[in-house]
Amino acid sequence: MTNTNLTRAIDARRDDLVALTQDLIRIATLNPPGENYREICLYLDKRLSASGFDTQLIRAHDAIGDSNKHPRWNIVARHQGPHPGDCIHFNSHHDVVEVGSGWTKDPFGGQIEDGKIYGRGACDMKGGLAASIIAAEAFIATYPNHAGTIEISATADEESGGFGGVAYLAEKGFFNPERVQHVIIPEPLNKNRICLGHRGVYWAEIETKGRIAHGSMPFLGDCAIRHMGAVIREMEDTLFPALAEKRTDMPVVPEGAKQSTLNINSLHGGEDEQAADYTGLPSPCVPHSARMIIDRRFLIEENLSDVKTEIRDLLDQLSQTRPDFSYEIRDLHEVEPTMTAQNAPIVTATSRAITRVMGLTPDYVISPGTYDQKHIDRIGRLKNCIAYGPGILDLAHQPDEYVGIDDMIDSAKVMTLTLQDLLSTDD
Numbered sequence: 001m002t003n004t005n006l007t008r009a010i011d012a013r014r015d016d017l018v019a020l021t022q023d024l025i026r027i028a029t030l031n032p033p034g035e036n037y038r039e040i041c042l043y044l045d046k047r048l049s050a051s052g053f054d055t056q057l058i059r060a061h062d063a064i065g066d067s068n069k070h071p072r073w074n075i076v077a078r079h080q081g082p083h084p085g086d087c088i089h090f091n092s093h094h095d096v097v098e099v100g101s102g103w104t105k106d107p108f109g110g111q112i113e114d115g116k117i118y119g120r121g122a123c124d125m126k127g128g129l130a131a132s133i134i135a136a137e138a139f140i141a142t143y144p145n146h147a148g149t150i151e152i153s154a155t156a157d158e159e160s161g162g163f164g165g166v167a168y169l170a171e172k173g174f175f176n177p178e179r180v181q182h183v184i185i186p187e188p189l190n191k192n193r194i195c196l197g198h199r200g201v202y203w204a205e206i207e208t209k210g211r212i213a214h215g216s217m218p219f220l221g222d223c224a225i226r227h228m229g230a231v232i233r234e235m236e237d238t239l240f241p242a243l244a245e246k247r248t249d250m251p252v253v254p255e256g257a258k259q260s261t262l263n264i265n266s267l268h269g270g271e272d273e274q275a276a277d278y279t280g281l282p283s284p285c286v287p288h289s290a291r292m293i294i295d296r297r298f299l300i301e302e303n304l305s306d307v308k309t310e311i312r313d314l315l316d317q318l319s320q321t322r323p324d325f326s327y328e329i330r331d332l333h334e335v336e337p338t339m340t341a342q343n344a345p346i347v348t349a350t351s352r353a354i355t356r357v358m359g360l361t362p363d364y365v366i367s368p369g370t371y372d373q374k375h376i377d378r379i380g381r382l383k384n385c386i387a388y389g390p391g392i393l394d395l396a397h398q399p400d401e402y403v404g405i406d407d408m409i410d411s412a413k414v415m416t417l418t419l420q421d422l423l424s425t426d427d
């Protein structure tokens with residue numbers, strides 16, 4: 001495919017890209033609780049300062065999750081060319097999820113085997129972060145007189161909602177469209193795909209109410225779990241079939257997520273569970289309360305208030321038809337769906353670069369779950385944003401997570417050609 005000075009500059013940095021990815025994996029930025037955030041920011045500070053970036057280390061003081069024991073550190077690095085032009089921002093989260101069981105490799109070793117680098121966060125998303133750094137460094141070295149500005153950020157807590165990371169920076173103006181015009185988030189969506197956005201989220205807790213009584217005389221009480229059973233039956237009979245009918249024109253992957261979905265995230269009723277070493281029997285009580293957490297994912301064709309009304313209508317219906325049924329519902333979390341237009345400048349530039357590097361037209365996809373684009377859209381009001389990066393999405397959060405070195409090289413080429421496309425390079 002295209003062989004330019006720029007793509008050759010990426011090939012020449014292959015060893016550097018591998019070593020950088022390994023270094024990042026070896027800094028175990030586990031979230032929760034949020035370990036080594038400062039260490040990884042200091043590492044990146046050294047690296048990016050040496051490449052000519054102005055850097056800022058920013059702690060998300062008092063954000064959700066921030067504490068003196070586990071401070072939420074972020075880094076924003078900025079490199080301005082000698083001529084005016086747009087600003088392109090690469091945003092990666094630096095946190096990784098817990099290791100879990102089933103590993104055959106050291107999760108923080110950065111071991112290489114068959115062209116793959118293994119480790120927790122290899123694909124989600126330290127490989128993407130490393131690829132964006134190499135892409136920017138190669139571009140700056142090849143076109144020192146480029147127009148515009150390149151920013152690279154590594155941010156905290158994406159895996160736990162991003163409040164101490166991108167949300168905090170967006171509130172401080174870092175994603176203001178006056179400052180930044182294009183954003184690429186190198187999440188592992190596969191190197192031939194451009195992710196335009198995500199579905200919406202509504203989490204709530206439903207509680208059914210009962211009345212405690214002796215378990216030998218349940219007729220003297222009112223069983224909250226049976227009421228919750230009625231909620232589930234109603235969901236099975238009417239809600240789940242209705243959700244399956246709601247199809248979207250959003251190009252969501254995988255196929256099963258091209259409709260509205262509801263997950264019953266947890267269910268609890270009656271006496272609290274005892275510790276595993278407790279050897280006694282339960283006491284006989286009629287449960288006075290049952291609680292369910294629901295996780296409803298919705299489509300761009302729906303709106304949040306309708307989604308909430310649908311759940312409340314189901315519960316109100318039961319209040320009218322089922323004796324003694326009473327409930328409470330508490331909203332826990334909500335995110336609007338977002339979808340960048342397919343003709344947005346960052347989409348078309350990345351698409352052209354994918355064609356140049358891989359000789360194919362990209363797939364445009366929507367993520368079933370959310371990521372930091374939600375904050376860039378809602379708080380930053382910046383619409384020209386995509387997720388594009390190396391790695392296989394299915395490997396994220398799995399044991400023996402890895403990122404392919406060739407995939408990182410290809411996506412770094414795509415990123416660097418995108419920079420060339422958007423930042424004029426008369427030299």
Ligand SMILES: [Zn+2]
Nearest residue numbers: 124125158187
């Ligand atoms: Zn991620």
